[in-house]
Amino acid sequence: MKKISFYKMQANGNDFIVVIAPDMPPPVEGKKIRALCDRHFGIGADGLIVLEKAEDADFIFHYYNTDGSRGEMCANGARCALRLARELQWTRRRGELLFKADDGLHRGRVTSEEVSVQILSATDIREHDAAQFSLPAGIKKVFSLNTGVPHVVLWLEADVAGFDLARWGAYLRYHDFFAPGGTNVDVFSPGPKGVSMRTYERGVEKETLSCGTGVAAVGLIFIKMIEPSATHxxxxxxxxxxxxxxxxRKFWLRGPARIVFQGQILI
Incomplete structure (x- = not known):
């Protein structure tokens, strides 16, 4: 067995194990990822992040889901990585940071209170007929898009709290229409002070406390379809x-990201 050092981090309740590449160089075996992310027998997390120094950026961001699969991008995980890179003084500049993810080169900004990450693009934006998915009543519109990873977005007539996300999230995540890769599932409802939303995450296979690329997906749909004059x-x-x-014309996601604790584990 080998002893590795790690950081436990969280961004809006989305929690991650972060390790540095010399301790655990990518690619990481799926069995190890599942063991580390297990909340009963491991450290416990929504995902594993491996940070690697780069010559033409501040760092390379490698992301793995709890089921052991590789993730193209995770915005909350990236915000944690940006926070840690700043703490470790990996940064080459005082302003924006640059990092590489599977979906391309991203920019980030770190302050004492918040971390912002640039979402590179939103592609494959489509509106669907809810009837084609045999969804329950109370859904105004259905959209799909990719904000680094695929999302299907349900605009609800009622508050998100009453929606059976465990059932319908799993149903859409594995729906034939989104095969073979599957999709994340977001539900949202606008209110007087903004938007409320929830996410069922692919790779975690359940609802998580937050999802950064999901926030980007819902934010973009809200601005395009409901408040086209809004800038945030x-x-x-x-x-x-x-x-x-x-x-x-660039998309940014902003919120808190924190180091919870540091530790070592035998794997």
């Missing part, structure tokens, strides 16, 4: 508040 929207998830912003 405040979005509340069970894990806390976010702000989704559009500046010069």
């Amino acid at each position: 929207v405040d979005i509340d998830m069970p894990g806390g508040p976010f702000r989704f912003e559009i500046h010069e």
Whole structure:
């Protein structure tokens, strides 16, 4: 067995194990990822992040879901990585940071209170007929898009708290329409002070307290379909508040990200 050092971090309740590449160089075996993320027999987390130094960026961001699969991007995980990179003084500049993820080169900003990450793009934006998915009543519209990873977004008529996300999230995540890769599932409802939402995460296979790429998906749909003149929207998830912003046609996600504790584990 080998002893490795790790950081436990969280961004709006979305929690991660972060290790540095020399201790655990990528690619990481799926069995190890599942063991580390297990909340009863391991450290426990929504995902594993491996950070690696880079010559042409501040760092490389490798992300793995709790089921052992590779994730193209995780915005909350990236915000944790940005916080840690700043703490470790990996950064080459005082302003924006640069890091590589599977979906491309991202920018980030770190302050004492918040961390912002740039969402590179939103692609494959489509509106669907809810009837094609045999969904329950109370859904205004259905959208799908990719904000680094795929999402299907349900605009609800009622508050999100009463929606059976465990049932319908799993149903849509594995629906044939989104095969073979599957999709994350977000539900949202607008309110007088912003948007409330919840997410069923692919790879975690259940609802999580927050999802950064999901916030980006809902924020973009809200601005495009409901408030086209808006430049930002405040979005509340069970894990806390976010702000989704559009500046010069670039998308940014902003919220807190913290180191919870450091430790070592034998694997």
